[in-house]
Amino acid sequence: MTDYVEEQRNELEAIESIYPDSFTVVSEDPTSFTITVMSDAAEHGDTVEATLKFTYVAKYPDEPPLWEIYSQENLEDGDMEDILTLLKQQAEENLGMVMIFTLVTAVQEKLNEIVDAMKNRREEEKLRKEKEAEEAEKVAFQGTVVTIENFLAWKAKFDLEMAEFRRKKQKEEEQAGKPKLTGKQLFERDHNLDTSDIQFLEDGGNSVEVDESLFQDIEDLDLDEDGPTFDPLEMDSD
Numbered sequence: 001m002t003d004y005v006e007e008q009r010n011e012l013e014a015i016e017s018i019y020p021d022s023f024t025v026v027s028e029d030p031t032s033f034t035i036t037v038m039s040d041a042a043e044h045g046d047t048v049e050a051t052l053k054f055t056y057v058a059k060y061p062d063e064p065p066l067w068e069i070y071s072q073e074n075l076e077d078g079d080m081e082d083i084l085t086l087l088k089q090q091a092e093e094n095l096g097m098v099m100i101f102t103l104v105t106a107v108q109e110k111l112n113e114i115v116d117a118m119k120n121r122r123e124e125e126k127l128r129k130e131k132e133a134e135e136a137e138k139v140a141f142q143g144t145v146v147t148i149e150n151f152l153a154w155k156a157k158f159d160l161e162m163a164e165f166r167r168k169k170q171k172e173e174e175q176a177g178k179p180k181l182t183g184k185q186l187f188e189r190d191h192n193l194d195t196s197d198i199q200f201l202e203d204g205g206n207s208v209e210v211d212e213s214l215f216q217d218i219e220d221l222d223l224d225e226d227g228p229t230f231d232p233l234e235m236d237s238d
Contacts, residue, residue: 008056011098018101031056034070035104039111046118048111049073050083054100061098064091079114086110 008031015035016023022036032055039048053070057063067087069080090106091099 002062004059004062007098008060011100015100019104026053035100037104037107037111039108039115046074046115048075048079048114048118050075050080050107050111052087052104052107054103061094062096064088064095065100067091067103075114083107083110 012031012033015033019035024034026032026034032053034051034053036049036051041047050072051070053068055066057065067084069075069083072080075083086106087103090103094102
């Protein structure tokens with residue numbers, strides 16, 4: 001006949017020696033205790049923690065103990081559900097044997113998996129933001145791709161804006177009393193270069209200033225009154 005009390009007492013002593021800093025007795029009848037389990041630290045110092053509470057039943061280990069997550073840090077609801085499912089699975093696989101150490105070890109590994117998942121999510125988020133930044137930079141560099149649809153939309157908007165501009169311009173000229181020019185008059189005003197040149201000369205006063213200091217004094221030149229001469233015979237004698 002199995003001595004359940006003896007087996008439970010022996011396991012309790014072993015568990016206390018394995019987890020001296022995280023083991024706490026909650027009650028002696030029934031025997032209930034807690035063990036705090038913490039994940040290994042991740043690169044950014046992230047950790048998750050769970051305090052498990054176990055309670056022996058009369059026929060433990062032939063029947064599984066009772067358990068609950070007594071407290072936790074940084075665990076989401078889904079994580080806690082996964083831990084409870086894991087405890088149930090491990091208890092069923094280890095019926096007939098003391099199992100507290102096995103259950104705690106399984107939870108320890110699960111917490112490390114949770115921390116690794118947190119790290120992966122952080123890296124994926126970082127990569128996603130970097131990709132979005134690259135795409136935004138690429139779009140800004142390339143500009144908007146012109147398609148028939150967006151060109152026609154732009155053209156329609158441009159035509160409306162130009163029509164409104166011409167309407168306002170015409171209204172301003174009418175209010176100022178300025179006569180409206182015909183198409184021919186506008187062409188002649190813009191393209192008659194002769195008139196433009198004459199107007200330029202009139203505005204300038206038909207005067208050109210000359211700096212006399214740029215030229216040599218006429219008295220310093222050895223010139224005959226009738227201008228420079230040469231003798232053809234002298235050229236032949238050469």
